[in-house]
Amino acid sequence: xxxxxxxxxxxxxxxxxxxxxxxxxxxARFVADGLMVxxxxxxxxxxxxxxxxxxHAGLEITHIENRLIVPGFIDGHIHVPxxxxxxxxxxxxxxxxxKWVFPEExxxxxxxxxxxxxxxxxxxxxxxxxxxCQAFTTTAPVATEEFFEEASRRNMRxxxxxxxxxxxxxxxxxxxxxxxxxDSVALIERYHRHGRNLYAITPRFAMGASDAMMRHCxxxxxxxxxxxxxxxxxxxPAEIRALLDLHPDCADYLGVYEKYGLVGPxxxxxxxxxxxxxxxxxxxxxxxxxxFCPCSNLFLGSGLFRIGRATDPDMxxxxxxxxxxxxxxxxxxxxxxDDAYKVGMCxxxxxxxxxxxxxxxxxxxxxxxxxxxxxxxxxxxxxxxGLYIDDMLGNFEPGKEADFVALxxxxxxxxxxxxxxxxxxxxGPETVEEAADLLFGIMMVGDDRAVDETWVMGxxxxxxx
Amino acid sequence: xxxxxxxxxxxxxxxxxxxxxxxxxxxARFVADGLMVxxxxxxxxxxxxxxxxxxHAGLEITHIENRLIVPGFIDGHIHVPxxxxxxxxxxxxxxxxxKWVFPEExxxxxxxxxxxxxxxxxxxxxxxxxxxCQAFTTTAPVATEEFFEEASRRNMRxxxxxxxxxxxxxxxxxxxxxxxxxDSVALIERYHRHGRNLYAITPRFAMGASDAMMRHCxxxxxxxxxxxxxxxxxxxPAEIRALLDLHPDCADYLGVYEKYGLVGPxxxxxxxxxxxxxxxxxxxxxxxxxxFCPCSNLFLGSGLFRIGRATDPDMxxxxxxxxxxxxxxxxxxxxxxDDAYKVGMCxxxxxxxxxxxxxxxxxxxxxxxxxxxxxxxxxxxxxxxGLYIDDMLGNFEPGKEADFVALxxxxxxxxxxxxxxxxxxxxGPETVEEAADLLFGIMMVGDDRAVDETWVMGxxxxxxx
Numbered sequence: 010x011x012x013x014x015x016x017x018x019x020x021x022x023x024x025x026x027x028x029x030x031x032x033x034x035x036x037a038r039f040v041a042d043g044l045m046v047x048x049x050x051x052x053x054x055x056x057x058x059x060x061x062x063x064x065h066a067g068l069e070i071t072h073i074e075n076r077l078i079v080p081g082f083i084d085g086h087i088h089v090p091x092x093x094x095x096x097x098x099x100x101x102x103x104x105x106x107x108k109w110v111f112p113e114e115x116x117x118x119x120x121x122x123x124x125x126x127x128x129x130x131x132x133x134x135x136x137x138x139x140x141x142c143q144a145f146t147t148t149a150p151v152a153t154e155e156f157f158e159e160a161s162r163r164n165m166r167x168x169x170x171x172x173x174x175x176x177x178x179x180x181x182x183x184x185x186x187x188x189x190x191x192d193s194v195a196l197i198e199r200y201h202r203h204g205r206n207l208y209a210i211t212p213r214f215a216m217g218a219s220d221a222m223m224r225h226c227x228x229x230x231x232x233x234x235x236x237x238x239x240x241x242x243x244x245x246p247a248e249i250r251a252l253l254d255l256h257p258d259c260a261d262y263l264g265v266y267e268k269y270g271l272v273g274p275x276x277x278x279x280x281x282x283x284x285x286x287x288x289x290x291x292x293x294x295x296x297x298x299x300x301f302c303p304c305s306n307l308f309l310g311s312g313l314f315r316i317g318r319a320t321d322p323d324m325x326x327x328x329x330x331x332x333x334x335x336x337x338x339x340x341x342x343x344x345x346x347d348d349a350y351k352v353g354m355c356x357x358x359x360x361x362x363x364x365x366x367x368x369x370x371x372x373x374x375x376x377x378x379x380x381x382x383x384x385x386x387x388x389x390x391x392x393x394x395g396l397y398i399d400d401m402l403g404n405f406e407p408g409k410e411a412d413f414v415a416l417x418x419x420x421x422x423x424x425x426x427x428x429x430x431x432x433x434x435x436x437g438p439e440t441v442e443e444a445a446d447l448l449f450g451i452m453m454v455g456d457d458r459a460v461d462e463t464w465v466m467g468x469x470x471x472x473x474x
Numbered sequence: 475x476x477x478x479x480x481x482x483x484x485x486x487x488x489x490x491x492x493x494x495x496x497x498x499x500x501x502a503r504f505v506a507d508g509l510m511v512x513x514x515x516x517x518x519x520x521x522x523x524x525x526x527x528x529x530h531a532g533l534e535i536t537h538i539e540n541r542l543i544v545p546g547f548i549d550g551h552i553h554v555p556x557x558x559x560x561x562x563x564x565x566x567x568x569x570x571x572x573k574w575v576f577p578e579e580x581x582x583x584x585x586x587x588x589x590x591x592x593x594x595x596x597x598x599x600x601x602x603x604x605x606x607c608q609a610f611t612t613t614a615p616v617a618t619e620e621f622f623e624e625a626s627r628r629n630m631r632x633x634x635x636x637x638x639x640x641x642x643x644x645x646x647x648x649x650x651x652x653x654x655x656x657d658s659v660a661l662i663e664r665y666h667r668h669g670r671n672l673y674a675i676t677p678r679f680a681m682g683a684s685d686a687m688m689r690h691c692x693x694x695x696x697x698x699x700x701x702x703x704x705x706x707x708x709x710x711p712a713e714i715r716a717l718l719d720l721h722p723d724c725a726d727y728l729g730v731y732e733k734y735g736l737v738g739p740x741x742x743x744x745x746x747x748x749x750x751x752x753x754x755x756x757x758x759x760x761x762x763x764x765x766f767c768p769c770s771n772l773f774l775g776s777g778l779f780r781i782g783r784a785t786d787p788d789m790x791x792x793x794x795x796x797x798x799x800x801x802x803x804x805x806x807x808x809x810x811x812d813d814a815y816k817v818g819m820c821x822x823x824x825x826x827x828x829x830x831x832x833x834x835x836x837x838x839x840x841x842x843x844x845x846x847x848x849x850x851x852x853x854x855x856x857x858x859x860g861l862y863i864d865d866m867l868g869n870f871e872p873g874k875e876a877d878f879v880a881l882x883x884x885x886x887x888x889x890x891x892x893x894x895x896x897x898x899x900x901x902g903p904e905t906v907e908e909a910a911d912l913l914f915g916i917m918m919v920g921d922d923r924a925v926d927e928t929w930v931m932g933x934x935x936x937x938x939x
Binding site for chain 2: 094136137247307308350428
């Protein structure tokens with residue numbers, strides 16, 4: 010058995026900060042001088058160094074100094090084969106797919122290209138502090154194979170699957186529902202729960218799935234109930250309108266997935282910008298999750314996701330955050346938090362009643378505010394809950410997988426260190442509040458440069474150059 | 475006389491890309507292998523190396539390779555004394571000022587603190603590629619003195635002035651209208667057009683200025699008609715409502731500044747998020763400018779500036795872009811372009827008619843798209859036009875001041891270089907279109923790391939470490 014120790018300053022979460030209104034720090038856990046003991050990649054214990062060190066005489070300890078150690082970031086929605094076309098110019102969702110995305114993704118039929126792209130994808134993730142993602146691939150099985158193979162080489166916890174689309178895409182890109190079913194079965198049997206791989210049945214989005222494709226997805230979920238389901242929902246108004254023309258028997262976007270029995274635990278719908286209150290309520294009741302992708306929602310102009318509505322205690326929806334790279338223009342979940350904060354604040358100007366008094370809702374506005382607690386919970390433990398993998402990772406509880414990031418709170422533009430110096434006095438943060446203030450500085454003034462080291466299953470896979 | 479030469483790849487603008495619909499590259503100028511000859515800080519000529527080099531035998535030439543050389547960025551709206559509180563958490567405009575901004579700004583009464591803050595401010599600007607700014611200081615003359623003194627030491631072209639506020643701020647922060655007038659006169663006489671300093675009469679914002687303060691501003695403009703006027707306009711709905719309660723004789727926000735004769739050439743109003751069509755029209759007719767500050771508008775949740783309306787040829791308003799640091803959470807104009815693009819795209823989802831058919835406006839939507847031409851014009855020549863300094867700088871025309879930035883198109887997160895490799899085949903861009911594609915990559919996937927060198931008046935003041 011391999012046993013290693015990490016000494017440093019630890020910050021993670023034990024609960025959802027949205028449940029601790031006015032005292033969010035109660036949801037966090039901070040150890041200024043801590044020790045994490047890792048056995049074969051699994052956290053054996055994590056707590057104050059002074060209390061634990063004596064019990065582990067002879068333990069080989071790596072001391073990570075002047076850093077905040079937080080759980081590895083979880084990206085709930087990302088597209089592997091868009092790595093190269095990240096941030097492509099000029100279009101909303103539907104024309105953007107046709108002009109930029111499908112022509113690039115089709116290259117992933119070629120194994121060599123798929124392997125290179127996938128390798129670059131994971132390199133970019135680790136450099137961003139992301140240790141787990143739920144990913145889309147392409148209609149070509151080879152792209153999905155390369156995704157799981159590369160993740161396995163790095164021993165990273167990932168969720169992904171063959172990404173089905175049989176209409177509303179170019180002829181060279183679509184595949185049939187029958188092939189999708191057959192290839193999905195083979196890939197599930199080969200990869201699901203092999204190593205850290207988890208399989209998601211992945212109809213790309215309802216607009217791109219015929220009735221036959223959706224029925225095959227339903228069948229797959231019945232055949233393999235342990236698998237995840239990953240797709241898009243209610244991203245863009247023009248898309249929603251077009252979808253409902255195709256499904257006149259459905260009242261709304263969610264209704265289409267409900268029709269095929271896909272909505273429930275382990276179901277993730279990316280975006281949800283235009284979800285109605287009723288859809289939020291039904292998602293909440295069924296245990297389905299939404300993945301908030303603010304960089305993408307702003308970059309493609311899809312709209313402002315209603316954080317304060319998704320977190321309404323009366324209809325609380327499970328929620329992960331995602332880059333949606335390449336519809337999102339950044340790989341880093343730190344950039345995602347920057348844009349997520351902005352989306353919340355823009356919503357609030359409408360909710361304060363100054364534009365339209367009938368929209369005034371102070372409670373929703375309060376929930377829209379992305380404090381550093383809410384933010385970093387959402388990309389760690391909260392993200393894991395959204396993806397139903399919080400039994401495996403998301404914080405530093407014993408038994409969980411030892412994926413973590415060492416953050417340099419001064420990593421970012423030249424202006425950052427003086428800003429951060431407002432938040433602490435000693436060599437580093439000494440209280441949970443000081444640590445949270447530094448985390449807010451990282452997300453709003455810093456960026457991926459704050460990621461100094463990324464560790465997966467107790468092994469360091471990335472060190473900033 | 476000092477003569478130096480710069481050899482490299484040059485990209486600047488000769489016209490406004492919004493005037494070249496469908497052929498925006500006609501507004502740009504690209505020289506793959508160029509030479510800029512600089513005499514005492516002023517551009518003597520700039521053109522193809524092959525054509526010019528022969529005429530300058532013996533010229534000492536610095537060859538800047540593998541970089542795009544563009545005019546120095548212009549930040550039309552920024553607050554020096556907010557350098558340390560950049561990106562402070564949790565509030566819209568009015569409470570944010572009270573909670574974070576005034577307590578920090580008051581420290582700038584102390585000359586040592588003001589000097590340190592101002593030095594850090596200019597360091598951050600140069601590291602961001604910004605060579606000119608129009609800045610707010612504080613109510614304390616010492617802060618304005620330090621601003622001009624530090625700019626003079628670096629020989630940077632700046633616009634700024636004592637920032638008057640005599641109400642709606644804490645007692646410890648406000649000053650009287652009489653003191654403001656007296657101190658402004660002294661500062662104008664000491665600094666305006668001394669070296670590269672330009673003075674702006676600066677009522678902070680209408681909400682913070684009593685009738686007496688506004689009348690003193692009017693008097694200052696009459697006494698010193700060559701001075702600029704810099705302020706805020708129509709940033710936040712609650713602010714607008716409160717202001718109009720104070721000025722029941724004014725129909726709108728612009729009307730308050732008009733009442734005191736401040737609106738005309740060299741007038742800049744920061745933000746303008748909620749300007750009506752009629753206000754845009756009156757600003758257009760008067761020659762006044764708006765400064766678009768997207769990072770701030772999103773960070774404080776102020777709203778979505780209507781780029782496509784400000785650029786409507788029937789009511790075209792002069793427009794600079796600004797960080798509004800610290801209401802904006804970034805010092806870099808490259809980050810400003812990222813958020814500016816997103817604001818335009820979010821506007822467009824409303825203009826495509828899919829949410830509300832009555833709002834459909836394809837022409838305005840087209841103007842909202844921030845192409846790399848429009849983007850980089852706006853932070854160079856366009857920004858200079860907005861500030862009425864395009865006779866001095868903004869592009870590489872002979873006679874202009876030699877302020878420029880050498881951009882590394884691969885400078886940014888790990889994912890950037892592979893993305894950029896889609897846009898060119900050789901060692902660097904060979905056409906204006908390839909260069910523009912790289913610039914779009916810099917603004918949406920890169921960041922301030924793309925700024926490799928910053929030159930002011932033909933001298934290199936910043937080199938990336």
